[in-house]
Amino acid sequence: MTDEHGPGGCGPGEYGPDERSPDKHGRPDGRGPRGHSLYGPLEDPAADAGHREHPPRVGFFTDTSVCIGCKACEVACKEWNDVPEDGLDLLGMSFDNTGMLGASSWRHVAFVEQERPLGRQDAGLAGLPTGPSGTGQTAEVVADALRETPRGGGELGTGPVDLGFPSFDLPGAATGAEARTDFRWLMASDVCKHCTHAGCLDVCPTGALFRTEFGSVVVQPDICNGCGYCVSGCPYGVIDRRPGDGRAWKCTLCYDRLRGGLEPACAQACPTDSIQFGPLDELRERADRRLEHLHEAGVEEARLYGRDPGDGVGGDGAFFLLLDEPEVYGLPPDPVVPTRDLPSMWKYAGAAASALLAATAAVFVKSGGGGRR
């Protein structure tokens, strides 16, 4: 069986003269799909996708250690990109009422409240009559409520969820101050990672998702037919289908602004430069220096996430400096692009297909004394 390739050659209706969207196929220089990199470090994803002359790869370095959680990025993104409302919810914990990235939330500021001091700081709240923080109890109440929603909370960032808030009782208020301890706040503005090996892009069957000349990953709304494959292809849970609209949406790295020589709206709006935009090489250097600096200052828990080109997605175009393990911010600790295993998956499928053919032949051959009847 020729499982490995679609039997049809190249589909009709390529992009035509508009050179902005070369897919991972049908490229003018005639290199086949096997010439493409599916996994591992990749110097130049734009060139791998067929852009010959192109600007340097750009991205975000989000330094969460200086984020103040003002959500200017969320607002700027919605304004510039005309992203519709994603549900006016009170999620009942923290200051995060966006919840998650989604079809209608392309930046999401996470608020993590933890019962531990930040670096060597002393929050000084332990002595107050209220005691410091009851976040643990709050978090638990909310987590329980979220698990009961239809998509287990996965609808956050795309549509409304009802968790029963606002209410008159503070979640977790029943627990006394004596149960509370010291705490710290972590804030982080999450965004599409614009992966070097993007699971969403690899699986898109229409070519709606494409790699831009800047190395970013963008959906073309006029092409997407809402098949939903990308939603399951993304190892970070970023892209989603918008109910009512039916198409998939996510951060475009402000493709229109980049083409006009502007930086993305979120980076421009960020008052603390927590979101830094620029050529990826520069950002990586800057991040390394910042990490060193923080370690010297005693913030031992600082670490970079998505910076390493050797990781499971070949490094992120948008990477982060975090102050705790990634899963605490809702990020997968070690994401791997599903395409890594594509060749081996087709091998297993080929074996299963051959077995099916052989079995069918066998059940007929056996009848009638070893031949046709």
Added chain:
Amino acid sequence: MSDDGLPREPRGDADAADVRADTSTSGRSHEGRDGRDGHDGHESRDGHRGETAAPAAGFRSYYGRPVLKPPVWKWQVPAYLFTGGLSAGAALLSAGADLTGRPALCRTGRLAGFGALLASTCLLIADLGRPERFHHMLRVAKPTSPMSVGTWILVAYGPGSGLAAAAELLPASWRAGRPGRLLHRAGRAGGLWAAAFAPGLASYTAVLLSQTAVPAWHEARRELPFLFTGSAAASGAGLGMLLAPVAEAAPARRLAAVGAAAELAAARLVERRPGLEARAYTRGRAHRLRRAADFLTLGGALAAVTVARRGRPAAAAAGLALLAGSALQRFGTFEAGVASTKDPAYVVVPQRARLDRLSERGPDR
């Protein structure tokens, strides 16, 4: 990311103050999980939450929320997995019947195979967010996207299947004439053409599911193709037993047994995988669907090799059981994947374990 030589803080739980960030393993649901960790009693006092939750020891998450987006696919997709497999199984069976002179079995397979193909197409289009743009699938052929590969397999398979069915629908009075004989020959060619693509149609759907970040599907990538082709064979054969006369259905009965054996064996292997992901298959709705599928398939296969040759009612019952078993198997597999995206444990625990293994080997520990 992790292996860039950064000093890493000791795994959270050593400094106890930090454990609270882990909301999803504390409190009620924790008790609910610890009470039972076997594959048995899946009803507990905290309802479906307890039964779908992975019984993982401490792991950390963002307020217990999912890391991944649950699939947006609805029931149409598992239903398509079934009808697509059924169509493929029926096409193979009818081609064999055609070549070995079993006209009734051939007719059944061709008509049902084409009917299932039509249903498949409708289901696929219905699940799109923008159904009117279904033809956008045809604008590219993309080897990295199993959905694109599958689209082209369907495009190749469809005309053959249609031609074979058209030949069967020809009124008897026309058959004798020259056009009738021509169409008959074209039907045979179409049937064989479809049969050539049928194994691809039956197996690509496994890659379609595995080529995702959905933990339970991706982790089962080695077994799913065998599960799906086995299930396709069992359902195609079940259809043959249901609709064709007993005298001609001997190959269908044998194919049913072989397919069911493959399906059942692969289903066992899926849930025996060492990783946490395998547990998504043995809990909750997925578990119940798959159990029912196992019993139906096993019963259907046993009947196929014993009583089904004796009479039409027994054969029909066995065929129905195989069809239902195959359908439920697909729904069970689908459900397991969905459940594994809703609970962050399936994402965080295996990935964290992988990182810890790496850093143990690395120079910094």
